[in-house]
Structures are given as C-alpha cells and as structure tokens.
Amino acid sequence: MGHHRKALRTTAVGAVSATLVAGTALGLAPTAQAAPNPIRFVDITGDGGTVLKANVVTPAGADGTHRYPLLVMPTSWGLPQVEYLAQAQKLADSGYVVVTYNVRGFWQSGGEIEVAGPPDIADASKVIDWALAHTPSDAGHIGMAGVSYGAGISLLTAAHDKRVRAVASLSGWADLIGSIYSGRTQHVQAAALLDGASVVTGRQSAELRQVFDDFYASNLAKEPELVAWGKKRSAATYVDQINKNGAAVMLANAWGDTIFPPNQYADFYEKLTGPKRLEMRPGDHATAEMTGLFGLPNDVWKDTERWFDHYLRGEDNGIDREQPVQLKSRSAGGYEGYPDWKSAGATHRKIALAGTTTIRTNVNSGADGGVVFLSSILDQVAQLPPMASIPLLPRRWAAVWQSEKYATAQQVRGTATLHTTLTPTKESGTLVAYLYDVGPLGLGKLVTNAPYTFHGRTPGKPFGVDLELYSTAYDVPAGHRLALVVDTVDPLYIEHNPSGAQLTFSSPANDPSYVSVPLREQ
The missing domain is CATH 3.40.50.1820 (Alpha/Beta hydrolase fold, catalytic domain)
Incomplete structure (x- = not known):
C-alpha cells in the first residue's frame, strides 16, 4: 500500500x-x-x-x-x-x-x-x-x-x-x-x-x-x-x-x-x-x-x-x-429554486435492504467512484458518470439491493442516507456505498457514493451504521431502478480492511436496514 x-x-x-x-x-x-x-x-x-x-x-x-x-x-x-x-x-x-x-x-x-x-x-x-x-x-x-x-x-x-x-x-x-x-x-x-x-x-x-x-x-x-x-x-x-x-x-x-x-x-x-x-x-x-x-x-x-x-x-x-437555493440537475434542464435546502428533497422514499449478506474485503468489485476530476467532468459535459454492470458485480465482494422498477421518473434531490447493521470479523474496516441508476439491461450509472471506516469494534458483534451519501441532483428515468451496492475497495479512498476480513450486513426486525432517497415533489 x-x-x-x-x-x-x-x-x-x-x-x-x-x-x-x-x-x-x-x-x-x-x-x-x-x-x-x-x-x-x-x-x-x-x-x-x-x-x-x-x-x-x-x-x-x-x-x-x-x-x-x-x-x-x-x-x-x-x-x-x-x-x-x-x-x-x-x-x-x-x-x-x-x-x-x-x-x-x-x-x-x-x-x-x-x-x-x-x-x-x-x-x-x-x-x-x-x-x-x-x-x-x-x-x-x-x-x-x-x-x-x-x-x-x-x-x-x-x-x-x-x-x-x-x-x-x-x-x-x-x-x-x-x-x-x-x-x-x-x-x-x-x-x-x-x-x-x-x-x-x-x-x-x-x-x-x-x-x-x-x-x-x-x-x-x-x-x-x-x-x-x-x-x-x-x-x-x-x-x-x-x-x-x-x-x-x-x-x-x-x-x-x-x-x-x-x-x-x-x-x-x-x-x-x-x-x-x-x-x-x-x-x-x-x-x-x-x-x-x-x-x-x-x-x-x-x-x-x-x-x-x-x-x-x-x-x-x-x-x-x-429563491435562495438554486440547483441544477446533473441530468438535464435548467435551475430549480427552493426556499431552503431541505425543500429540494421534500419527499423521502426508502429502499429496504432485506436479508443477511456477507462480503469479502480487499478486492475492488468493479463498483467505484471513478477518478478525481476526470469522472465528474465527463458527467458534467457528457452526462457520463462512472458505470457498472450491476448483474455482473461479483457477489463475493459486493452486496447488492435493488428497488422495484419505477413507473415514473424519480428526481433525486439532496442527501441519500444509508442505515444498516454491520457485523465485522475484524476490529477495523472500510465499506463504500454506491447508489446506481439501473437501466433495463442492468447497466448502472452512478448517482452518488460515500465511504465509511470503523475502528475499535468487537469482531462478531453487530453495530449500527448511519452514512450520508454525497448530496446530488439526478433524474432516474421511468422504467429504471435504483440499486445500492456496497463493497470495500475504491481507488478514491484508503481502505482499512485487514487481510481476510469479512463484513456481514443484516436487517433486524426491530431495526430494519434501508437507504432513504430524497425526491423532489412532482
């Protein structure tokens, strides 16, 4: 390293x-x-x-x-x-x-x-x-x-x-x-x-x-x-x-x-x-x-x-x-005015992260945030954010959850948040969460992402994770899905996963896991 x-x-x-x-x-x-x-x-x-x-x-x-x-x-x-x-x-x-x-x-x-x-x-x-x-x-x-x-x-x-x-x-x-x-x-x-x-x-x-x-x-x-x-x-x-x-x-x-x-x-x-x-x-x-x-x-x-x-x-x-808050979507269109920041994503839709999923660490699954400057400039001038084939992501190293297909366009505005329960096998670790816009062929366009690192945790003992993904404005077309992908390696960040570590994500009945997506009111 x-x-x-x-x-x-x-x-x-x-x-x-x-x-x-x-x-x-x-x-x-x-x-x-x-x-x-x-x-x-x-x-x-x-x-x-x-x-x-x-x-x-x-x-x-x-x-x-x-x-x-x-x-x-x-x-x-x-x-x-x-x-x-x-x-x-x-x-x-x-x-x-x-x-x-x-x-x-x-x-x-x-x-x-x-x-x-x-x-x-x-x-x-x-x-x-x-x-x-x-x-x-x-x-x-x-x-x-x-x-x-x-x-x-x-x-x-x-x-x-x-x-x-x-x-x-x-x-x-x-x-x-x-x-x-x-x-x-x-x-x-x-x-x-x-x-x-x-x-x-x-x-x-x-x-x-x-x-x-x-x-x-x-x-x-x-x-x-x-x-x-x-x-x-x-x-x-x-x-x-x-x-x-x-x-x-x-x-x-x-x-x-x-x-x-x-x-x-x-x-x-x-x-x-x-x-x-x-x-x-x-x-x-x-x-x-x-x-x-x-x-x-x-x-x-x-x-x-x-x-x-x-x-x-x-x-x-x-x-x-x-309006003091002026936002321009990454997808298309002009400026949108709002009275304050929270009004941009006034509606929140949760995607359930059901079941129990274990992933291995230390390997880039193919989902990542791109390259500093280059990726976001491509998104700015050509609407080409980092992409990944969601069906082909290796589940050994990537946890994947998807929403249903949306009948209407979903205008993501603001800060998506991840809540989950994590059980590590080591006391330290890093995960990176990605939210993708997934088309009919399974190609995912990156909507947002964020890293999360922990230290001093007890191996085998679950704990709650709350993570804000990077704020964004992105329009998901009708007929597409949103997918949350979690892996452990991204070239943008330093990872802290010891060799051989595993991360298990669960959704207890009394504390279900989800990603909450802020949406503009239609």
Whole structure:
C-alpha cells in the first residue's frame, strides 16, 4: 500500500504540473486581449512581514475623487496571482476596486503554506488595510471572493474581520475534515492532488508535510490532532461569528466535487442566519467556474457579480428576492429554486435492504467512484458518470439491493442516507456505498457514493451504521431502478480492511436496514 500511495503522489505531481501550466496561460490569456482598466502589480506586506504578490485593478478614470466598493480575492491552491484578472477586469468595469493576491507559500509570495491557518486570515485583513490606504476603495463596502482555497480563506476572513460585508465562496469548504476525511476515511486521490500541487507551486510548512504523511499512513494516534487542525481551518467552526458579523454569504459548489463534496456546504448553509444563497451545479472541483476565468460567459461569476452589486452597491437587481437555493440537475434542464435546502428533497422514499449478506474485503468489485476530476467532468459535459454492470458485480465482494422498477421518473434531490447493521470479523474496516441508476439491461450509472471506516469494534458483534451519501441532483428515468451496492475497495479512498476480513450486513426486525432517497415533489 505504501508503494501505491507514493506512486499516486508522483502521478499527481505530474498531472498537477500540466494543469497549472494551463491554468497560468488561462489566467493570462484574457488580459492580453484588452485591458481598459489600469492594472498594477504590487507587493503587499502581510502578517509578520511576509511579502504577498498582488495586482490591483481599478475602474477606468478613477482619479481619487470617488470611492468604490472593494473586492479582495485570494488565489486558488497552486494558481498564480493572474488567476482572476479576466473577472477583475469585468468587476472593475462595473465600478469595483479589485485586489487579487497570491496567498502565502505559493509562487512568488513569501512564507510557507499554512492551509488557511491564522496567518492566512491575518494576511487577508492586511490586504484590506493596504487597499484602503493605497486605492480609491470604500471602507464601508468591502467584499471577498475566491475559488477553492480562496473561497475558504474568504469565508474564514468574514468570521474574523467585521469589515467584510459580502462573500462569494466558490468551490470551497466549510468543513475541512468533513471534506477530505468524511466517513473517517482518507480521500487519498484528493489529498494527493493537493499535495502534488503544493510541491510543484509552493513551499510546504513542516506542519503541513507532517499532516500529509500522517494522513497517508493512517496514523490513528494522530487522528485527534488532524481533526483539531482541520477544525481551526473550517468556517463551520466560526459560523456564530459569521452570523454575528452579518456578512451576506453566497456559496457555490459542484455535485461531483471530489475535493470538497457538497454535503458540508449544504450543512453550513443551513446554519447561516444572514443573507445567504446556495448554488449547486454539475461538475467537479472548480470546473463550474473555469470558463469564467477565461473571461467567457459563466453562470457562477454572473451571479457572483449580481451578489456584490446588491449587497455592496445597493443595486436592486432582484437577487435577494429569488429563491435562495438554486440547483441544477446533473441530468438535464435548467435551475430549480427552493426556499431552503431541505425543500429540494421534500419527499423521502426508502429502499429496504432485506436479508443477511456477507462480503469479502480487499478486492475492488468493479463498483467505484471513478477518478478525481476526470469522472465528474465527463458527467458534467457528457452526462457520463462512472458505470457498472450491476448483474455482473461479483457477489463475493459486493452486496447488492435493488428497488422495484419505477413507473415514473424519480428526481433525486439532496442527501441519500444509508442505515444498516454491520457485523465485522475484524476490529477495523472500510465499506463504500454506491447508489446506481439501473437501466433495463442492468447497466448502472452512478448517482452518488460515500465511504465509511470503523475502528475499535468487537469482531462478531453487530453495530449500527448511519452514512450520508454525497448530496446530488439526478433524474432516474421511468422504467429504471435504483440499486445500492456496497463493497470495500475504491481507488478514491484508503481502505482499512485487514487481510481476510469479512463484513456481514443484516436487517433486524426491530431495526430494519434501508437507504432513504430524497425526491423532489412532482
């Protein structure tokens, strides 16, 4: 397993290198065409004297006699300071001063990578200080926006700096541990991608290197430290402060985000009490925002600008009167508006997981969640999610339950949940649950999945398992079935099944097993 993880990290470094070279060109291309607004490349002194490389875009004709709303945009993980220039130009055209900066530890900025730790939040406040002193920006109208890493830093800054009045957090996280360690399972491909990107484009701190090493090694002795490290870097930890400060928060994510799955964003959204908006679309991590970084028309960036126009410029554009939850199905159709998250899947239909089934471990049954980025991008552009032939899945390594055929289309919206009783033969283990849309020929298209790991259990003693699968929006056609498949190996995750272990699933009469599927009201 150790050699496999090393190879995976090496592959990730190569893949990330190619991606980041393309991303750099992506950020530069739009600005080469036309730059009507003045751009300055500047050095900003961050927390502790660390130099942050930044650029400033101001509205054309700004002469210091008028103040403009300020937008501060921290870069994504591994991308250079030119990442947002196309959008910065558009926003400056609309009357904003825009400051984008490379976060500490990456590219030409100084310092080491802190993973949205306290120095990163202090840096964001220092950038605001600098902008107020050196640009025609308005101290009473400040917003932050970012993609991925920049999204997380923007949310965290809103919790710690009352000057931030509006945030657009795009493809970000609110719960870091709930993202890369959900179900107490290491999301190894996601971690390897982040690790590889930071090796290629930045300087890891000793703390970050140790976190990655302990993560890959499944060092349970360090698990409490990992959880504490992640909580300090999660906006969900500071939701009360965000609510107290009153910033207007827009969250946008993709259903297939393999770095920051959508569940943690939806949970966080429900806890916000101020002005808020949640948008979910097909795609993977940051792919929904990508065309906007080229300067092309893009729904996410359009709504981001509308959000700031209303909450920073006071424009009556109607965004505050729209349904605050906007979802787009992976299957087809336009946006669906809901008053809150739970209303999206207002009806729940249970599929019984009857009988007793035992599976062996350590072998990939053929059901899996695909490959980070590639699978969800194929789903986004061609509606081709990972597939499996359900009748051909080997029952020695995969447990399978199916619903009846549905007479009408089933519009899955929200978070499916699994409840079952598990009896292991070893004290530790991992299972991965998959929900498939199964057509007449038995071909299953992946609707959603999630991993679950346990430690310290008594062999032979049953215990209850409750698992949230990743939130999604997917339309199951009439005449199809839903199938729940459970196996123990998936390339997306690290497994914890000792050699020769077996898992038995049962459905006691007093505690029946089921998967509950949230459905849109027809």
